[in-house]
Amino acid sequence: MDERPAPEWLGDVTLGVEAWAGKQPAAVEPVEMTTKRRQPKKPKKPRPADPADPRNDPEPDHEAIARKILLDALTGQARSRKELADKLEKKEVPPALATRLLDRFEEVGLIDDEAFAKAWIASRQPGKGLARRALAQELRRKGIDDDVARDALDEIDPDDEREAGRRMVRRKLRSMERFDDQTKTRRLVGMLARKGYGAGVAYSIVREELSLADDDDAGDVVSESDL
Structure with missing residues (x-):
């Protein structure tokens, strides 16, 4: 039995091809496998809070917010006090604050149910042909007091x-x-x-x-x- 040592190229295709071709196989230097470590990501620095963003205000100015709701509602058209009160209630403005602001708006003339009733009649009576009874029902739905509505309706010729x-x-x-x-x-x-x-x-x-x-x-x- 032949006990000659196994050729060096056994198991290595490159060395085997060179041996078969009669060439002296070159010494193969071992390759050192290195693993590159991933550098940990630096944590992002938190952005500074925007003081203009109401979400960053731990105690928002409820009065300023309620006042803006009223001013937005009054932009472009008059509204009755009840209409504005309903808007504040829908936005969950505290009742005491809502009453105080509505009173203040009345004091400065931004809310005037008498003027509102007259303006409503002036636009609806000739344009829609509505008679007193229909106008009275509309004013009642707007929250106008019956006495205020009656005074305005009495001006209809x-x-x-x-x-x-x-x-x-x-x-x-x-x-x-x-x-x-x-x-x-x-x-x-x-x-x-x-x-x-x-x-x-x-x-x-x-x-x-x-x-x-x-x-x-x-x-x-x-x-x-x-x-």
Whole structure:
């Protein structure tokens, strides 16, 4: 049995190829495996707190916040005291603070329910054709005191209210030519009732406008026959 020592290249492909080619294998220096250690990350320095950020204020200025809520709500339009009180309540402003600020806003004239009621009527009565009853309901929903609302409603001229109703009926009649007078009357009276007109006033307005419309139609027929 051949007990010659195993060649040095046994198990090493490079040395084996060189031995097979008749070359003297070069000495192979052992490679020292080194592991590079990862340097630990330096902790980030905390950012300084922004004093302007209310989240960084341990004791926020509740009064300043509530005042801003009121001023934002009043920007561009007047509001009743109840509307503003509801906004503060929704934002969970303490009741005592809310009352104090609302009183202060009234003192300087930023809240004025009397002026609000008059302005509301001036915009809704001619534009929407609302009568006293409908306007009174709207003011009540706005939280206006009944006495304050009554004083403002008393300034409405009955003739202006009636004329507003006539204009609405006149416009509506243009799209009701296919209906008979009974149907027209029922629908027009119902429309005026929804606008706050009493039954007597509504029927009177509708009868007048239907009569005028019939006279206009009769005039048109006569004019055509004269041609």
